[in-house]
Amino acid sequence: MVLSLSNHPIARSVRNAWGGVVESDAVDSFKEIKGKGVIADARGRRILAGSSTLLLQEGISSPNPEESGSIVHLTVDGEYAGYLLLSDSIKQDSAGAISELKAMGALHLVMLTGDRKDRGEQVARSLGIDEIKSELLPEGKLAALEDILARSLKDEGVVFVGDGLNDAAVILRADIGMAMGGSGTDLAIESADVVFMDDNPIRIPRLMNLARFTRRIVIGNIVFALVVKLGFMVLGVFAGLPMWVAVIGDVGVSILAVLNSLRILYGYKSNIVIKKTI
Numbered sequence: 001m002v003l004s005l006s007n008h009p010i011a012r013s014v015r016n017a018w019g020g021v022v023e024s025d026a027v028d029s030f031k032e033i034k035g036k037g038v039i040a041d042a043r044g045r046r047i048l049a050g051s052s053t054l055l056l057q058e059g060i061s062s063p064n065p066e067e068s069g070s071i072v073h074l075t076v077d078g079e080y081a082g083y084l085l086l087s088d089s090i091k092q093d094s095a096g097a098i099s100e101l102k103a104m105g106a107l108h109l110v111m112l113t114g115d116r117k118d119r120g121e122q123v124a125r126s127l128g129i130d131e132i133k134s135e136l137l138p139e140g141k142l143a144a145l146e147d148i149l150a151r152s153l154k155d156e157g158v159v160f161v162g163d164g165l166n167d168a169a170v171i172l173r174a175d176i177g178m179a180m181g182g183s184g185t186d187l188a189i190e191s192a193d194v195v196f197m198d199d200n201p202i203r204i205p206r207l208m209n210l211a212r213f214t215r216r217i218v219i220g221n222i223v224f225a226l227v228v229k230l231g232f233m234v235l236g237v238f239a240g241l242p243m244w245v246a247v248i249g250d251v252g253v254s255i256l257a258v259l260n261s262l263r264i265l266y267g268y269k270s271n272i273v274i275k276k277t278i
Contacts, residue, residue, distance in 0.1 A: 005030050006038050008165055008185070010070060010086060035114065035137040035166050037072070048075040070115050090123060093202035098127050100205035107156065110148060112141045114166060138166040145170050161204060163188055178204065214264055221257040228253045
């Protein structure tokens with residue numbers, strides 16, 4: 001009931017798993033603390049759902065379960081009531097996406113997560129991620145990104161991909177911010193330069209390949225147009241080429257450049273939304 005009012009991915013997962021009728025009207029007041037959890041008053045009782053950090057902030061002691069995963073602690077009227085254990089499933093194409101990124105020359109892959117250290121390290125090892133920073137609050141993720149930006153060379157760009165409310169500031173700060181449009185929060189999507197509407201991570205390297213291919217075509221079109229036009233100028237000056245031939249040649253160059261650009265669209269279907277010019 002309380003988590004149904006939150007737009008956080010964990011809260012939505014709990015709501016979907018519950019599957020029952022959600023009586024949100026019974027909630028008198030609701031407060032969401034970014035990166036920590038929610039506090040609400042419902043039917044005369046004070047309910048808290050969130051991380052151990054939130055419980056510590058409220059002066060409530062909590063156990064430290066040994067299970068691996070994201071833990072949502074629950075309290076009622078200041079008394080510990082239990083916890084929910086959530087374990088993220090790795091997307092089917094995640095390993096393939098990381099392999100393609102490394103093959104393309106990605107120098108360093110870092111995972112920034114608010115999950116527990118053991119779970120974060122387990123996921124990082126299974127996917128071949130180079131570095132893991134876990135148990136991060138929103139400000140911790142932003143500080144970690146600033147450190148990565150400081151370490152990167154001037155000719156290197158930093159790309160960040162996220163979907164949660166806590167990722168919005170990092171998405172906005174990165175050189176290129178990407179968000180998952182299906183599972184992502186509105187704030188993360190609004191902050192991103194690129195949105196993947198089907199949440200498929202394999203589209204990250206595919207988009208980068210498309211960008212490189214587009215760049216080659218643009219450069220090719222520019223060089224081709226300049227060479228042909230320079231040729232017509234030389235012929236016009238030294239060989240007395242008629243003006244109408246030069247006009248036809250100019251139009252022909254434009255048509256050929258457009259046709260060459262259509263190669264980008266040929267056979268390519270995308271669920272990617274590019275929101276800003278990068």
